[in-house]
Amino acid sequence: MSAGEAAWLAAVVSGLGAAVSGEGVLRGIGDDAAVLALPAGESLIATVDMVVEGQHFERRGPRAATPADIGWRALAVSQSDIAAMGGRPLWALSSLGVPDGMTAAEVEALCAGLAEAAAAYGTAVVGGNLARNPERLVLDVTVLGAARRPLSRAGARPGDLVGVTGRLGAAAAGLALLRGGERLRAACGAAAGECLQAQRRPQPRVAEGLALGALGPQGVRAMCDVSDGLAIDLARLCGGTLGAVLWREALPVPAAVRAAAACAGEDALQWALHGGEDYELLCAVAPEAASAAPRAVARAGGALHLIGEFTATPGELRLAARRGGRGGPLPASGWDPFA
């Protein structure tokens, strides 16, 4: 290792701290590659997500995220993909494109944020790479996980219930508050804090995913995470062969999101349906598991809400006021990085 690279690597290693070791890590950072022991009888799950300054986060200006929040978020969104398969996110590899002017202390803080998310969800950081990307910070995080029976997006059936964990709209509310500036955030009071935290530190639903996966195919038939928005991710679960109807009154839109929407003159329902970045789990619950699935998730420390039903009408999404209603069409729109 040369002197120039060594200084950056020292910041990375210091920031990562204890996150470099963990379950199944036979050899971590330092060799040409990591060597890992996959638990016997489990499948390997692999996912990658790249985030770019100016597109997924800001480092400067009123909407700036701290380096630690950037690191947390970059890992959490990939941990969420593993959670969406009902798996455990065991290992991560993280590549960093460092821009001009970013200091070693900032790199260290970013890695410390990454390490926080790693520790929170049982992930070890086993590899990485540093490069220079002069104009903006780029992070690319691969997460490897294990599951005995990985769930997939395919498999929902007409009559299955639409389940979603946690809460909806908080991340979109947080983004609106960031965009709205200091004055709006002050006006929103306590509600602002909860929504900003949801935007900055998404919580991948790992325990919830494991609980749902453990119910077997008679319990949960398909699952994904809500990254681009409830409606568009639900359309993906429908997969061209199904439709779905959502029950507006069943959507878990927390009080803080409603308060933030009132402050900002926005519609909390739109945030919940189309805002994205909630990183909740969205699943198809077999009707017979309508009681067991929420109970299992509650035992895991989370919450599962039954918010709608899959139908046999391909490609048709509808929004009704409540269960049994017919409602109106729901556009499958969400966040599109290339729009």
Added chain:
Amino acid sequence: MSAGEAAWLAAVVSGLGAAVSGEGVLRGIGDDAAVLALPAGESLIATVDMVVEGQHFERRGPRAATPADIGWRALAVSQSDIAAMGGRPLWALSSLGVPDGMTAAEVEALCAGLAEAAAAYGTAVVGGNLARNPERLVLDVTVLGAARRPLSRAGARPGDLVGVTGRLGAAAAGLALLRGGERLRAACGAAAGECLQAQRRPQPRVAEGLALGALGPQGVRAMCDVSDGLAIDLARLCGGTLGAVLWREALPVPAAVRAAAACAGEDALQWALHGGEDYELLCAVAPEAASAAPRAVARAGGALHLIGEFTATPGELRLAARRGGRGGPLPASGWDPFA
């Protein structure tokens, strides 16, 4: 999937072609994550490399690489890390930061180059991610492999022989020819083609690594690949507890490299020692395996050259004319992206 993202993904999928399936791929691109079956009894090996336009390659100007070469190279350098552990590079995940002005056709060509390297070494592309990085192209490729007994950089002993596969200096010669411009390349004649090809399409030594790994710890005790340069990568194998002496006359510097050096007014030996990017395997061969190791690599279709010996003097690299000579000090310098 939204329309904007869909157009880019279509280019990626078209470029990758058949490379999206392969050994152990239970579920590939298309879900939240890939699902993979690791061969029973093998360890998982994982590595990642990020390459950035302007730092690792150029897309414009006289040194421009084609999109296909960029794709090949980005995958090959990570396949080489797996080869360096004696493993098979089974699966890849590739993130692409697409700059402004890059066309879908260029993205497709890049992915086709990546698919060529995938097919050449038995790798399936099982995941990926697209983002926008306005100023320059960024590729980050994770490769996952499997090995029954992964080799590492640690384990060389005094008296072990230094082995290297293939040839040295060709990639550095190719880089010098790219930098030297069209006139120099024309003056070098046939030699130029071989060196440019080595720079543009590095060949990870997967079959060689498997053959060396199969010799067991009594055959090869430590291995890495030559990415930053023979001298600096050898210093890493020495690991602070050993030294090494190289035998100049044993270094596999091909005629084309010598010819290119003569044309360019450069020193072929310097390219071989410090040029880097050769992606050959560098290993510690037990003295008892001095005949068996080259034979095993030859049977695998490659070549292993014994080019020196590890010594008991920590941190001391020397260069002698030939075996038995004492020679002079060899600086452990190489390529440093942060220098």
